[in-house]
Amino acid sequence: MNATPDQPIVVPTIKRLDEAVVNRIAAGEIIHRPANALKELIENSLDARSTSIQVFVKDGGLKLLQIQDNGHGIKVEDMKIVCERFTTSKLRSFDDLSSMSTYGFRGEALASISHVAHVTITSKTQDSNCAYKASFSDGKVVPAKPGGPAEPKPCAGNNGTQITASGAEDLFFNVPTRRRALRSPTEEYNRILDVVNKYAIHNAGVAFTCRKAGSTTPDVNTAPMASVLDNIRQIYGSAVVNELLLLEETLPKYSLKIKAYISNANFNVKKFAFLLFINHRSVDSPSIRKAIENVYAAYLPKNSHPWVYMSLEMEPRNVDVNVHPTKREVHFMHEDEIVGEICDAIQRRLGDANTSRNFSAQTLLPQLNQFSKVKAGDQGDRAGTSKKSAPKLYEYDQVRTDSRAQTLDSFLVAAASPYAPQRLAPEHKRIKIDTDAMDIDDDNGEHDDYNMEENNADVEGGVQGRSVATEPLSSSSGGSLLSKIERFKSKHGDYSSRHGSSSARGSSSSGSLGHTPSQSSSTSTAPTPRKAKAAAAARVEVKLTSVLQLREEVRKQAHPVLRTIFEHHTFVGVLDQRRALIQNDLALYLIDYEVLSEELFYQLCLRDFSNFGYIRLTPMASIVDLVRMALEDERELMGKETWPSELKSQEEIAKTVANHLVERREMLKEYFSVCITEDGHVEALPMILKGYAPNLEKLPDFLWRLGSEVDWTAEKPCFQSISRELAIFYSTHPELVVDEEEEKAKEEGGGVDNGLKGEDGNNDRAKDLTTLQQKQDAYFQHMVATVLFPALKRGFIPPKSLVEQPGVVVQVAHVKELYKVFERC
Incomplete structure (x- = not known):
């Protein structure tokens, strides 16, 4: 002042x-x-x-x-x-x-x-x-x-x-x-x-x-007579120890002794693990850290780091330990020269051990596809526009696949369908399934990310119901959530997919795409084909600032190299229930399609906001019953016999969630095609991707999370969290075939020994169960190959975060590297 x-x-x-x-x-x-x-x-x-x-x-x-x-x-x-x-x-x-x-x-x-x-x-x-x-x-x-x-x-x-x-x-x-x-x-x-x-x-x-x-x-327990390697194995695991190289150097000029264990070129971690001791004191040296990372940059893939333990012993008179209150840093003489000597020693040690390399775990991404360049050169020679001969194309540079080619599998229909989940009925009754073929859009043309014409809402097909034995849904019955949702589907029948236009094969007459009758007496309020086509013609133009901002955030997070890979990939095959192989250019990639499918459906929710088709449930599903199932599963995960007394009862929580969703039913229907009735029943779900239906075993968790995890207080977080919950619900997850008789025996206290063992009838039951599971798995893989991966070609924007997640996109082979091994065979 x-x-x-x-x-x-x-x-x-x-x-x-x-x-x-x-x-x-x-x-x-x-x-x-x-x-x-x-x-x-x-x-x-x-x-x-x-x-x-x-x-x-x-x-x-x-x-x-x-x-x-x-x-x-x-x-x-x-x-x-x-x-x-x-x-x-x-x-x-x-x-x-x-x-x-x-x-x-x-x-x-x-x-x-x-x-x-x-x-x-x-x-x-x-x-x-x-x-x-x-x-x-x-x-x-x-x-x-x-x-x-x-x-x-x-x-x-x-x-x-x-x-x-x-x-x-x-x-x-x-x-x-x-x-x-x-x-x-x-x-x-x-x-x-x-x-x-x-x-x-x-x-x-x-x-x-x-x-x-x-x-x-x-959490830490080392032996008194253990070695350094023994302690590293105890703390970090054998996977680290097996990849370590011993480095020992003595530099009399600087009175320096170096002893270190450094990871080889085949090993890398997401974060640099650097354990530095100077005169047995744990310190941090930014100059040494940066220099070591620069050395490994020539050996490791981008965004990956080494594991290094290093001990430096030098004359105490050359070290100033009194420079930091916590003694975290020290200064020593000839710092620049010593750092250079350390880098040279690491370079020599890595060179000595670099006789063989393992590329199976490296997430290396190739350069842009050279296929178009080669084709352009060939066309120029044919037209006579260039008199120069095309450069020689070596065999290991030839791309022998075409990402635009289609296979016969995309025109075939698997025996099972997610619209009619398989299970073994009680009393060994066979389930009769009449499944309509699904129209798979396999267009490989180029599309704009969010302005491309999408026909999810203008395709209507029907799937006939099936006759199964029914069983009442009890809120107090035990058993797993899988068993409960199977009994729920047994009680409530099947559901029909409501699209806009497509020829339904089988029961529907040619040119008529009316509602497929259900065995129940309930009537469906699904839009007629003409109304659906009219609605499809008048596509809603989204002008909400929050949705446009979310779309722009997706674009800004795009990874250009990954985008090229997915736009021009060739599908190789499914490995298991969450991994598949694809090829792009000269590289073969292992893909975690479960993670990719969640990101794909999130982007589809934003792209087709307020323009979805319908998957109509016939009869409708009670939100209270389904949320109660999810809460029961939560209780089992907590390992408690009864619901915690300090919380509200499951019935009260389920009713609260149902009332919460009923109050917001108009918004859910208008923007996301999630149709909920006034009395708390789910009438329809959105058709996000044509030919694809979610696994209904995840429906209880979806409704529970929709009512408890969504941020309803602000517009943008609300739309974002709803889209993310839909993406989790629709992400790929194979269905399990459940033996309902065995599950019922478990709940009644009969044990599991009466299920699949003993008499010939039970052995036949086990064979039928295995056959049904194989059919369901076959359909699931068919859907992944012919519906999911074609969708990844059309407008999918891979975010940069996929590269940071281990195992999502992994290069497992490259033609040039394989030629080095097999070209003389």
Whole structure:
């Protein structure tokens, strides 16, 4: 504030800060979080020549951080000053810093901890008859109980040398700002584990144990006589150890000794794992880290990193350890030259071990397809526009597939259909299924991402029902959710797909696409073919800013190379229930189509917003019953016999969700074609992709999540979360064939031995069950090959996040690499 002419200038008086304030400020610089406190305590234990260090943590170290070792202990006469600042047994003069070989030297670790926590120390030396215990606060010994003496008290202790800091109770109890700045106990505990892991690996021969409160087994448990590799295997697993290379170098010019375990060129991780020790002190060196990453950049795929443990030993006089309050960083002489020597040593070691490479796990992406360039050159030669001869095309550069080619499989129809899920009926009755063929759009032309003509809403086909034995749906019956939804479908019959235009083969007459009658007496309110075609002709133009923003976000996140791969891929085959092989250009890729299908349906929900067709359920499905099934499954996952008493009952929650969705039924119908009646029944689901229907086993979870996970408070988050829940619901998931008689026997307490074993009739039952499952799997694979992957060619925008997810797009082979191996065969 500026002083006015009438006011005299007051010169503030300089005062000496109170010692408690000074100490608390210093403690905040040294102890940032529980992991820093533990690091100081571990280093004290190692300085005491401990061979066993045990760590116990509660609430991420915020409530309790305890460390126990078998070191030489603290003398009883030193207990009174052990937590005072600048008290140490290692440093005597400033000149000792040039030859410092211990971790501690300032005498501030225990003092800093005692200023931000309640500390209790119990220690016993080898020549003492008993242990002594004392409590500390603000660096001073305090009475254990109010009114008691402020003196160390004798107590029982283990034989030998032992120190226990059952301290750091209520860490930062007197610094509320710092306490609020700390993250969750889980994250703080992970940081503690990282500290213990580093020191356990480097200090091979010292047994480390780390356990959190409430756990019977330790998260870290290394043997006392284990080697460095043994500890790495114990902490990181054999997959890391099997790919490590030993690097040992001695540089007399710099008085430097290097010992490291580095990963070879066949191994990589998503995040750089770098364990660096300089003179046995865990530190971080940005220059060394960056240089090592630059060396590995020539060997590893993009966005992948190595695993490196490195120990540097140099003359203490060449290292300045007193440059950071937490000792996290050090400075050393000849830093640039030493970093260069380290990189050269790693380069030589990787070169020596680079005799063979494994490319099966690398997510390398090829360059743009060269097929069009080759075709353009051929056409130019035929037309005589160029007199120059085309460049020689080697065999290993030839692309022998055409992504535009179609196969006969796309025109065939599998025996089973998701509109009529298979299951084994009771009393060994055969299920008669009359399935209409689905019209599969396999257009391979180029489309605009969000403006392409889509005919999901103008195709109407019918699927006839099937006759099965029915069974009432009981809310109190046991069994898995799969069994319940199967019984639900048995009770409520089948459902018909409502499209706009297509020729239904089978029961429907030629040229007539009316409603396929159901065995129930209910009438369907599905739109007639003419109305559906009229609606399709008048496609709704979406002008909502929120939807346009969501579409634009999808475009901005596009990965151009992945997009080229999917637009011009050739489908090879399905491997299992979530992986398939495709080829693009000269590379073969392993694809996780379950993850891709979720992203595809999310984009389709945004693209065809307010323009979906219908899949009409006949009869309709009760939301209360389905949500109750999902809640029952939640209870089983929690491992509880009954629903938790502190929560509302399942019936109340199910009714609340149903009322919640009924209130918003008009919006759901208008924008997403999710039709819900006033009495809480699902009448229809959206037809997002022509020829594709979701797995109804996921319908209970979808309704439960639609009512509980969607953000209904704002327009954009609401549309985004509904689209994402629809994408999860519609993502590929094969149906299981359920033996209903066996499931019923389980629920009635009859056990499972009466299901598929014993008599010949039961053996036939097992064979029929296996046959039905094989048919269902065959249809599922047919749908993936002829519906899902063609859709991935048409306007799908792969996001950049797919590259970061392991196993979604993996290159498993390349023609050039294969020719290096097989061209002489």
